[in-house]
Amino acid sequence: MNQKSFWLVVIALVITFGAQAQNTLHPTSSEYQYPTDPKVMEKLEHWRDQKFGILIHWGIYAVPGIVESWSIVNEDWINRKDTTQSYEDYKKWYWGLKEEFNPTGFDPSQWADAAAKAGMKYVVFTTKHHDGFNMFDTQFTDYKITNGPFGSNPKADVAKHVFDAFRAKDMMIGAYYSKPDWHSQYFWWDYRATPDRNVNYDIRKHPWRWNQFVQFTHNQLNEITTNYGDIDILWLDGGWVRPKSTVNEEVLSWGAPIPEFSQEIDMPKVAEMVRKNQEGILIVDRTVHGPFENYRTPEQGIPATMSPDPWESCITLGGAWGYVPNDRFKPSRKVIHLLIEIVAKGGNLLLGVGPTANGLFLPEQVERLEEIGAWLKVNGEGIYNTRAIESFQDGAFYFTQGKEKELFALLPLEEGEELGERISWSVNPPKKGSKIQVLGEKGSLKWKTENGKTVVSIPKSLQKKLAEVPALVFKYEVE
Structure with missing residues (x-):
């Protein structure tokens, strides 16, 4: 599929479903478990002081300008414009975008400068989204930014340069990592069809294959937390990869099929490993309530009431998480109002901003961020380092x-x-x-x-x- 028109193929992917097609969750005190590790507790309180961060979704989906990863899922809510293209051919085309992704304009200092001027205090960057394309130099798959046309560029190990640029602005560093991996033969096995977002084989019948996937995941998380400097937050997405016992009404509301077996990656072992590598690192196993969800992450919305527990609304600046052409960006006034309400209710705002395929923020994005920062420069005392009160x-x-x-x-x-x-x-x-x-x-x-x-x-x-x-x-x- 090489038609130019196909770069708009999934703008019809119903942007309102959001990056992970997950609903807004109200943080519930009775379900939240505070960490007991003093270093984690200390970092969590420091994170709560920051109030405003940036989530940067960037990957091969920026090349055609389509909603990140989801177009390769075979679920009813997915709509592709080209109804003549077979599903298998579409996946081959999508994964083949790796050979076209050559962001020669990639300028992480532009991103960090814009975020700093906006008054943002931390970053969460996509090291890997659900499609399995790695934005760091992993040694456990060739499906990565360093193995392609950008591989010879001095900035090819993208995550390293992003983290370094934001670290230079004294920001907390968060690594987004998708637990599912639709490119991995240990998750979506070519021997089987891929009917939905879940692993496409019965783990109970193929334990070796699943164990290989678990080991692959641990290997990559070990790389991220050992090779990329100080990491403050491990932001794990893809909440359907979870113990079956944790499936609740929220998970059921996503409308995705629920397998009869668990899709566990051994989170206790993950936590032990990454905290050995990064003392006090926050772990955010999104929507899997328990000891490995150090703060809640309602998406594309704000809870109705205040919660004293730590949480963060992740909301896009435009309509999509990643870059799509002709996206409509929220006015800075709207973002400021969102920030005020979120902070008053006890949360942080993580604002999603997607760079172009060439590796830059658009002028309109930079302008919005500067306007937000101008307000915070005057009024930040009422936002940063504050806490919510009952009469909010x-x-x-x-x-x-x-x-x-x-x-x-x-x-x-x-x-x-x-x-x-x-x-x-x-x-x-x-x-x-x-x-x-x-x-x-x-x-x-x-x-x-x-x-x-x-x-x-x-x-x-x-x-x-x-x-x-x-x-x-x-x-x-x-x-």
Whole structure:
């Protein structure tokens, strides 16, 4: 399949399904297990202080500009434009994109600069997505970026250069790794058809083959956590690869077939190995609730209420996780509002930004990130290093608390929304005599308590000055 038109083949893949076709999950306190290792606990609290990170999906799917990996799955929700192409021929075409992937413009410093200007504090980068194409120089398969037209490039070991670039910006480093591997003969065996996302043979009847896959997975995770410098987060995707005993209503809601057997990769052994290599590393075995899901990761949405447990919403800047042509990017104001709500509810925001096949962020992506960063440069005190409180919202206002127990009232403003002469909230009253300040502005505002509400006066000069800002942050002390 060499038709140019095929590069749009899976834009119809229903982007709303998201990168992993998983639904939004509310973090539930009763199911979350806090780590007991002091080093892990320390790193987890440090991660919770960061609040804002970037998830970079990049792989061979960027070449045709299609939704990452999912087009090679034979499930009912997958729609390919070319109905004359056989499924097997399509997979061969897709996997053959390896020979076309030559990102000579690859510039990880551009990514890291843009993320730093956005006020992001950590990165999660796809070392391998479900399609099995490796963005690092693994020694356990030839299906990798270093074995192709980009292989002779000095930056061919892509993950190394991405991690180094973000490390230079003093960011936490996260390695995304897909547990399933649709290219591996130990997961999708050519002897059998590939009816869905799961392993395509009965593990109970072919234990040797599955054990080979488990060993392959361990070998790669050992490489990532030994050969690529300090890694803070191991972000494991593909939640259908899990013990059968952990299948719950959430998993069933994905609509994917559930095998009669477990697809276990021995997570206790994985955790022991990677924490021997990287002391205190956070492990995020997405959606598999238990000791190896150090924080929850609801996708493309925000939980309805606050949770005191650690969690992170992963949400795309555009409509897709990776690069697709003519994607529509969220306005920076929208992202700022998402960040405010997520942080007030106790979470972090991991924003998905996909580079082009040539290895660059688009100007529109960079522009959005710079606009977000400009707001955070002024108002970050109300976001970073804060924690959620029980009364986290009152009408349009959201509230966060700093480490010194200072409170922040965050007010998102829609485009064109006028700031009145008086604003008020009914919860979290200031202590008597407290000053209320607008972050980024000198002096303090007049306020009073009226009918149980905190009423703040906004001078006309300030109304005019702040007319276009996406959100205001008020700082004050409480009893």
